[in-house]
Amino acid sequence: MLRPFKATGTDAMSSSDNKTERTLADLGVTQPDQVVSLFAEVRARFDSQASRPLDHPSWEILRQSWLGRKSGALTLITENWLKAASPDLKRSVGQELNKLKAHLETTLDERKLDAQSLADHSVSIRERVDLSLPGVIRPIGSHHLIRQVFQEIEDIFFSIGFSVVEGPEIETPYYNFEALNIPEFHPVRDDMDTFYLDLPKGAKTPLLLRTHTSPMQIRTMEKQKPPVRVIVPGKVYRRDNPDATHSFAFHQIEGLAVDTDITFCDFTGTIEYFVKQFFGPSVKTRFRPSYFPFTEPSVEFDVSCPFCGGTGTASGGGTCAKCKGAAWIELFGAGMVDPAVYGFVNYDAKKASGFAFGIGIDRLAMLKYGIDDIQVFFQNDVRFLRQFP
Numbered sequence: 001m002l003r004p005f006k007a008t009g010t011d012a013m014s015s016s017d018n019k020t021e022r023t024l025a026d027l028g029v030t031q032p033d034q035v036v037s038l039f040a041e042v043r044a045r046f047d048s049q050a051s052r053p054l055d056h057p058s059w060e061i062l063r064q065s066w067l068g069r070k071s072g073a074l075t076l077i078t079e080n081w082l083k084a085a086s087p088d089l090k091r092s093v094g095q096e097l098n099k100l101k102a103h104l105e106t107t108l109d110e111r112k113l114d115a116q117s118l119a120d121h122s123v124s125i126r127e128r129v130d131l132s133l134p135g136v137i138r139p140i141g142s143h144h145l146i147r148q149v150f151q152e153i154e155d156i157f158f159s160i161g162f163s164v165v166e167g168p169e170i171e172t173p174y175y176n177f178e179a180l181n182i183p184e185f186h187p188v189r190d191d192m193d194t195f196y197l198d199l200p201k202g203a204k205t206p207l208l209l210r211t212h213t214s215p216m217q218i219r220t221m222e223k224q225k226p227p228v229r230v231i232v233p234g235k236v237y238r239r240d241n242p243d244a245t246h247s248f249a250f251h252q253i254e255g256l257a258v259d260t261d262i263t264f265c266d267f268t269g270t271i272e273y274f275v276k277q278f279f280g281p282s283v284k285t286r287f288r289p290s291y292f293p294f295t296e297p298s299v300e301f302d303v304s305c306p307f308c309g310g311t312g313t314a315s316g317g318g319t320c321a322k323c324k325g326a327a328w329i330e331l332f333g334a335g336m337v338d339p340a341v342y343g344f345v346n347y348d349a350k351k352a353s354g355f356a357f358g359i360g361i362d363r364l365a366m367l368k369y370g371i372d373d374i375q376v377f378f379q380n381d382v383r384f385l386r387q388f389p
């Protein structure tokens with residue numbers, strides 16, 4: 001006798017009760033109407049199993065247990081009921097069996113489609129985009145404080161008609177020195193310990209990392225006739241050992257204004273305007289004589305200490321830590337463009353006049369924002385960066 005198919009190891013999805021394993025004679029079925037009600041019983045059991053929600057695997061188990069060739073219910077019924085039926089029952093068993101078979105097949109086909117759409121549905125639920133969920137928040141970061149100070153200064157000079165130009169960080173000695181009236185062996189070259197590039201043998205000109213943004217004065221005037229009003233923000237390099245106020249790379253903004261009638265008054269007025277915009281209207285400025293080969297006269301600009309109000313005394317008494325009691329803070333170098341420089345750019349030195357300045361950005365940022373170590377600008381520690389969102 002054939003064994004019943006037990007796909008799940010339980011009877012939950014099984015077609016069999018022991019009736020399909022026994023013959024009609026064993027079951028005491030002798031009349032055609034008994035055959036009909038026996039088949040109705042089987043069909044009701046199938047219908048109840050087929051009416052459960054089915055996914056693919058459970059649909060397959062159901063199919064196997066009813067239509068499986070070796071031990072499905074239909075096979076058992078064929079073997080145990082039909083083949084063993086007495087001649088007077090054979091016909092009605094055959095008819096009922098055919099009806100049952102047709103019913104099983106159509107129902108299983110329908111349920112297969114349902115199982116498929118159930119699977120599709122659960123996939124679509126899994127993959128559905130819920131637009132009401134909060135989005136992924138990506139921190140967008142902020143400008144580095146140096147960049148912010150650049151922008152602050154650029155805005156001030158934009159407002160009085162300057163424009164921004166930028167230039168190469170790798171320069172020739174001509175632009176970095178000679179054309180700025182600093183010939184070879186001029187002592188000021190000693191102030192700028194310079195990084196020269198290692199060039200292939202036979203290279204025509206030495207190259208260096210610019211030690212200041214001043215070379216862009218020359219490049220700008222070479223390209224453009226007066227009037228010139230530019231500022232040049234950028235990185236510069238010197239062979240300095242790192243400490244709280246020195247770094248091998250730092251930042252400058254060069255300024256240059258050249259026209260036919262620019263006076264020393266225009267110069268000091270412009271600088272004063274800038275300094276008051278940057279530190280606040282109550283600061284005072286002063287200049288002291290200085291020396292740069294490319295300006296004549298040259299000056300050093302100071303600002304009255306914005307932290308102690310130019311008194312040199314801290315608010316709680318004692319010496320102001322920022323200006324060390326001096327009441328003034330040295331800001332940057334500047335001057336009227338030396339006529340010798342005009343000679344390098346084919347300007348008429350008799351007609352052209354103008355001024356230039358070179359602002360150290362790191363120093364200014366440190367002053368304004370109370371930073372006591374230039375190295376923090378380059379370490380990029382987020383605990384520092386986050387303080388300047």
Ligand code: DAH
Nearest residue numbers: 212214333334335356357358
């Ligand atoms: N280039 C100078 C330096 O790095 C700074 C400077 C001084 C620039 C005077 C100027 C200027 O344009 O007029 O030390």
